[in-house]
Amino acid sequence: MFVEFLLVATFLSALVVLAAPDRYAGKLATALSLLPLAGVVVMWTQYDASGNALTGGEIAFETRETWFEFGPYTLQWYVGVDGVSFPLLALTVVLVTLALVSSWTPIDERESQFYGLVLLLETALIGVFTALDFFVWFVFWEFVLIPMYVLIAGWGGPRRKYAAIKFLVYTNLGSLVMFTGLFALVLGLGDSLTALSLPEISQQLLAGNLDSIDVGLLGETVTVDPAALELGAFVLLFLGFAVKVPVVPFHTWLPDAHVEAPTPVSVILAGVLLKMGTYALLRFNFTMLPGVAEDLAAPIAAIGVISVVYGAMLALAQQDLKRIVAYSSISSMGYVVVGLVAFTAHGMGGATFQMISHGLISALLFMAVGVVYNATHTRMVGDMAGLADRMPYTAWIFIAGAFGYMGLPLMSGFAAEVLVFIGAFDSATIPAAPLVTALAMFGIVIVAGYLLWGIQRSLFGGFGLETDYDIGRAPAHDIAPMLVLLALIVVLGVNPDIVYEAIQNAVSPLVENGGVSSGSGTQSAVGALTGGWVR
């Protein structure tokens, strides 16, 4: 019942905060958000999943109740977590609490509505990462859009309405395409499916129970054979999730949404919402249809590499610090795609680890940019110089975060990217894997380029900023969440195995389904990173 506790507690907190007066809505929301956080900590101590939830592994904190019969289908309430979803769940509750703290300074109107909506968003996100029934999952997946849309449109920057509607249109069209893809599979599975639970769909597909379907209207009948159906469904699902990730060329909503969204919302958007896309790719495309994924490995890897390089180059061209961080997210998500399609233990594991790592690091950078903006009211690299003089803590944290992004050893970004590279290098699915990996690695060079350049121009040198605002040190409650994030980044960088073991445990069945063996059993990150020296 832990998952239900998280959902109910967060939802009720949202209602309480919505009704609370503006004066202490922020503090109240933060205090209440400790409930799901505490819940996840307790869950961590009792976590007992093994294997992948979708391929018949042991699911932790599983509840499965029949809701009602829907003709031939049973609708059920089915939640639980495994090694892929639990780290993302933990990431969600941690980031939301920190984002709430970071909202105390910038949010100064309609506060109870803002904090209430953030908690509603958290409810939906917890649901997305814990739902194991397609129906329940889709409810939460769609429900994420409503508070997010209102948050961007209600508290964003000058072009917030445009950005919010663009976000809604893109992601909603993505959902539509994805939904069609999944229902094609449901249609093809026909009678062998009695409920829309993700494990059942996935096991039926892996068992090869997909039938051909007849598409008929007006007496004309076209028969679609299983192979074509799988291919079509895979492409639809991939396109749907690609918008959410986003990968090039479906990325254009992201910079707009990020730039216009208020900082705390950007933190959640980059930290958690983008992971919904990659999480769904892993759960649906790469778990349910591994055969098609292998056949299409070349174009998918190409999309990943293009996202890495093109995203980084776009970031290089930006003047706005927030845009730089936003575009670099596209680049980082590209690594996840490359890692997933590699179908190796470290590739898929590293990709999942990169989701967590990028969630923490991008959140940190967005917060740092937000703190700078709170003080200076500008984010343009060219406008400011020498901020390190006036805001030393913020500046150093920003720099630390940027190094994390660039992959400084002993920070989580390094572990994640190296694991992805090791995995991709050995991949048997990606054609010319070493070459593709080398191309993707080139992204890191560009990242270093734009981050170092941005830091050098805005933080160092003599102080120079024409402004009427008095620029001083940021308040402690702005610095604290960044320090927490930094600590987590370093801890995960020093010992990735804290979460990597659970991840490995959950992705190794998928690697085997991919049919490409790359060593047996689960792999350790420390072992991989040190060439076995430590163990």
Add this chain to the structure above:
Amino acid sequence: MTLGTLPEWAALAPAGVFVVTALLLLLVDAVDVDGDRGGLLAALATGGGLAALAVTVWYLVGGTGQPAGNGAITLFDGNIVVDGMALFFTAIVASVVVLVTLASYDYLHDHPHRAEFYSLTLLSATGMALVAVANSFVVAFISIELVSLPSYALVASLKNNKGSVEAGLKYFLVGALSSAILAYGISLVYVATGSLAFEPVADAITPGGPAVEDSAVLGFGLLMILGGFAFKMAAVPFHFWAPEAYEGAPAPVSAFLSSASKAAGFVVTFRVFTEVIGFVDEAPAVIDWVAAVQVLAIVTMTLGNLAALRQEEVKRMLAYSSIGHAGFALIALAALTGDADQAFVLGSGMAHLLVYGFMNTGAFLIIALGEYWGLGRRIEDYNGLREQAPFAAIAMTVFLYSLAGLPVGAGFLSKFYLLFASIDGGVVLLAVALVANSAISVFYYSRVVKAMWTEEPADDLEITEYPRGLYAAIALALLATVLLLPGFGIVVDIAETSAGQLFG
């Protein structure tokens, strides 16, 4: 629990309660000529609606006319049949009547002819309750007229308002035309089969039954009859009156027409399709009915939703969305292919119309609230409603997103049910059209939500009054829309069982 000692004609009690209430209202008005009785009239009308709803639900739960009781009750030589589907739709009508009369208490506060207004509403509801039980073309025709005639007057009831009168006239002219088509169609069917009740006509059509004089005449007649029903459902090609009538009519009347009147159109269509045309079995080969309805459903939903995208006025937008929903509900017929689970598929349309009854009425009542406050008709006029009327803004958001099929209300589940139904029938294009149209609809509903939540209110927006009756009606509709989300299983059960009776 069945009717027990009650005589069989007591199965018509819901219609009886409606008509008695209507007459009582006129009586009160005649006896007490110059008292100010707004409260009494509203209470009487709402009470009548509640009583009819209570009786209907009692019958429905108790198994009257259903397999759980002694099966369908036929009266008047089989011209009337009370079964699960009839009661299900009567319940929809009664619920909408309760909401609309409750809301009208405030809406009509300075209307000179309140008694007549309520009375006409209940008479029209009587007609709807009779449409639901009609088992012959004559009863169907008469009860459809009983639905229509009061509603023409209701649409034009703001007689000093040009828009209202214009809408009433347009509605009347199109209605008269469609009645003529319906009557002519019925006469053709009579010519071909020599009968007017559904069962003998069905027997005549069945292969191996009594010979049909001329199958082309029969097919043409049935086609014209369905055209007449399409007018009531506001489905393509007889949909174009809807935006005009809904826009000009007082908003509670628009709510009544778009929810209850549409349901009445559907119940008789469902019955004719399943019982008379036989549809699923070997239909008379004049027309491929399944294909025809599939095309009609897809065209109706697409046209309604695309047109709604372009509207600037909230009421017109909802009118087109209501056309779109007629297309969704038609899926229940369009997916009735040979290999479908018949009861499951037909039940989907019934369940959707029930949920639609609440969420659509709720949305129109918010517009009634806007008209009460003197807000304009355009989407911009709802700007910043959150500041002065947060409850109304929340309720409208839930209604609209539930109509769009997002998981805030039961509209989400009823659309899922329709989706499962089209998959069960194996009609992939219907499923695709349903999903695509639902996605389109998110955008135009979002425009209103966006206006309410993100735009700044106009400077002169000053709301001082919060009418209790309207608020109560909206709260009830909201409660039903949200509670049907967890409680949808019960609706599915009842709908499926009632639909199963028709195929039994």
